[in-house]
Structures are given as C-alpha cells and as structure tokens.
Amino acid sequence: MRVSVPTIPHAVTTASSKPISPAVAVERIVDFLSSGSVTLLTGAGVSVDSGIRAYRGKDGRYMNPNYQYYHELVDRSPKGHMFRHASPCLLRSYLGYPPVRDALPNTTHCALAALQYTSHISRLITQNVDGLHRKAIAHVWHDNLINERMLELHGSLHRVHCNHGHVVDRNTFQDWISAHNPYWKDYVTGLEATGMKPRTNPDGDVELEGVSYDDFVIPECPQCVLEGRHNTNQKPTVIFFGESIPTIVRNRSFHDVERSDRLFVVGTTLATFSAFRLVQHAVKLGKPVLLLNMGATRGDGLPGVEKIEIPASYVIRDVARTILGTRATADPVIVDLLNKGIYDPPSDR
Missing domain, CATH: 3.40.50.1220 (TPP-binding domain)
Known part of the structure; x- marks a missing residue:
C-alpha cells in the first residue's frame, strides 16, 4: 500500500x-x-x-505544497545524490522538528x-x-x-533511519546536523530565544520564505562509515508520499x-x-x-x-x-x- x-x-x-x-x-x-x-x-x-496545524484548510485544500516523493529521496543514482543535497527537505525537517518535539x-x-x-x-x-x-x-x-x-x-518523527536500516534517535540526528551546520544551529537558537516558531506542518516540515539552502550539509550515517561506506541517504522514520x-x-x-x-x-x-x-x-x-x-x-x-x-x-x-x-x-x-x-x-x- x-x-x-x-x-x-x-x-x-x-x-x-x-x-x-x-x-x-x-x-x-x-x-x-x-x-x-x-x-x-x-x-x-x-x-x-x-x-x-492540520493538513487541510477550512476549504478542504491540502495545505503543504512542499511535499516530496519517496523515490526522489532514496534514489541511489548520482541524480538522486544531487537531488538530496540540493533539496531543502531535511533542512526544513531539522527546523520544524523542535516545535513538534516540544508539543504537549x-x-x-x-x-x-x-x-x-x-x-x-x-x-x-x-x-x-x-x-x-x-x-x-x-x-x-x-x-x-x-x-x-x-x-x-x-511512522514517527522521533526516529531517523538510513537506507541500510541503521536507526538513530531523532535528537541525536538533530545534533549531527547542528554539528555540520553551525549557521543553521544558530538560526534555530535564535528562533527559540525569541519565542518564534516557524509555520510547522504535521509531518514536521516548515514553510520559510527568502531562505537559501545552498550551504546545508547532510551528515553521513556513522554506522555506515564504520562499515566502510559513505552514506548521506537518511530520513525520518515517516512514510513519505510514494x-x-x-x-x-x-x-x-x-x-x-x-x-x-x-x-x-x-x-x-x-x-x-x-x-x-x-x-x-x-x-x-x-x-x-x-x-x-x-x-x-x-x-x-x-x-x-x-x-x-x-x-x-x-x-x-x-x-x-x-x-x-x-x-x-x-x-x-x-x-x-x-x-x-x-x-x-x-x-x-
């Protein structure tokens, strides 16, 4: 299904x-x-x-135009690799996870x-x-x-897995991203300090305007590195479209x-x-x-x-x-x- x-x-x-x-x-x-x-x-x-927020507005319209398909995120070809590194999906999820994590x-x-x-x-x-x-x-x-x-x-936003099945707690994955992206870590810290929250969807995605994603670095799976391979193909343990x-x-x-x-x-x-x-x-x-x-x-x-x-x-x-x-x-x-x-x-x- x-x-x-x-x-x-x-x-x-x-x-x-x-x-x-x-x-x-x-x-x-x-x-x-x-x-x-x-x-x-x-x-x-x-x-x-x-x-x-719910997925739909009062008129029944689906409210998240930023959804991405599963095959785009896991494509193992060079094209797929380029897509993942050019795609803001993981960055938006990084920014959107804290409000979901802290929700009561x-x-x-x-x-x-x-x-x-x-x-x-x-x-x-x-x-x-x-x-x-x-x-x-x-x-x-x-x-x-x-x-x-x-x-x-x-699935759950609170876990992340790579395409070789290595699972990690989401807070640990957030720390990995922070270590590789000090600018975006400071960005999140600034949001939290001012009490501002990005407009977050139920899947942890956010909507940001006027933001460049060009410098975002996706961390490698440490377990894959130990096994002798380089692998940045990681995603939240959530079922994506497709x-x-x-x-x-x-x-x-x-x-x-x-x-x-x-x-x-x-x-x-x-x-x-x-x-x-x-x-x-x-x-x-x-x-x-x-x-x-x-x-x-x-x-x-x-x-x-x-x-x-x-x-x-x-x-x-x-x-x-x-x-x-x-x-x-x-x-x-x-x-x-x-x-x-x-x-x-x-x-x-």
Whole structure:
C-alpha cells in the first residue's frame, strides 16, 4: 500500500452536515463506545489543539505544497545524490522538528488515554507522526504495552533511519546536523530565544520564505562509515508520499480493525487511502463506524458510517467522564488524565 498525496473529491468537500449540540454528540459517542470493543483511528485534527496545524484548510485544500516523493529521496543514482543535497527537505525537517518535539498532549489526547487505560478503547491506530498519543499515556503504560495497543500507521518523527536500516534517535540526528551546520544551529537558537516558531506542518516540515539552502550539509550515517561506506541517504522514520507502508504495519492495522467490534474515527478527513481503506474494511465486515471530525471526510455518506461534525475538544473529555462514571473521580490515574492536557491551537488554523 503506497501513500499518495491526500485528495478528497470536490463533491465531498462542498457537502454540508447538520449542526449538533455538544450534549447530543456526547450522548451518541458514549452509546457507541459503551457497546463492545472499539478500535480508534485518529488523524491530524486531534493534534491541532497542541499547536500543530492540520493538513487541510477550512476549504478542504491540502495545505503543504512542499511535499516530496519517496523515490526522489532514496534514489541511489548520482541524480538522486544531487537531488538530496540540493533539496531543502531535511533542512526544513531539522527546523520544524523542535516545535513538534516540544508539543504537549492536549485535552483530547489525555481523555482518549483515559479510555485506553480502562480498555474502553482496545486498540489505537494513528496517522499522526508527532508521538503525542504515546506521550499522553507513557507515564501510565510501559513501552511494551503501548506498542501492543497503539500503532503509528505512518511512522514517527522521533526516529531517523538510513537506507541500510541503521536507526538513530531523532535528537541525536538533530545534533549531527547542528554539528555540520553551525549557521543553521544558530538560526534555530535564535528562533527559540525569541519565542518564534516557524509555520510547522504535521509531518514536521516548515514553510520559510527568502531562505537559501545552498550551504546545508547532510551528515553521513556513522554506522555506515564504520562499515566502510559513505552514506548521506537518511530520513525520518515517516512514510513519505510514494512510499509503501511496511507489510507488517499494514497487516497489523487491518488486524486491529478485525479484532474489535466497532471503529471510532477522530480528527481525520480520511483523504489518505491507508486510513480510508481501514474504514472500508470495517464496513465490509459489517462493523459500525462513527466519524468525529470538523469538515468533510472521504467517509461521508458511506453506507454503514455515521458522522458527527463537532470539534473533539468540545466533547471527548465529557465522553470519558460519562463512560467512566465514579472512576472519573475515584481512580487517581484517571483523575490525573482527565485533568491534564493543553489547549493551544495555532493562530493560523
């Protein structure tokens, strides 16, 4: 399954839905989550309140014109080598990673974590590469349990790998880039000192104007050097457009849908087929699907799919409190989760 540039048919983006009150939305979601095991599928809309922009504007238009294709980044020919060194992709990612790294889970992440902790959500599949779902529950669950119950469908910004499979922590890779690019290190330090943040997309890319990338140096993979080869072919462990999702991840995503009774979809337009196909799979298996998203989604009008259009931050915490009842005030772990989370949407959302 290759990831292509997200698109939504115009007829879908221009469709309208009926308004719904938060109270009615909470009641419907509570009823849905209270009936059998549930797999949750999330997208960029969940992270907007953490200050990370969604992929799409209000008109449904894809907002990042700087995307690059996988084959351009990994081409082993001299042409590919020239492209990587002339391409600003890694530099933009270097500049855009700190805001994502420092982002905090919002109220929706934390309320969903409470429902994960109590097994009302049995499996979570996220398209997001920001790691915020993991961060929301990391103090409650150990890594093995997180990896068992949570799947990052499109990878993670927090790791980098070379084309020979050597993986490194993202902070270490950032240090490598800083060591090779003192000018850009100073540039980032200056941004942080003034509190300025570049306009960052959910994939860690940024938008900069009037900037020259000619002097940017891509560091070599140290492990490859030890093995006797020179290799600057490195990228974040994120699925790029034109890249295939690993078979083990694809199969796991379908299996997570199959092993649950229902599919709850939050904060995604389903424009990427890797996510939309999971909804199609649930429908094919006769499993109820509930969408919670502001704006049009590719799943709108699909037989067997119900849609609620209201911001998740308006309802999810109340949903969790209603479902959990007295545990919401008696269990210290749940109390902590339901009182955590920031609300800091980007000003240009």
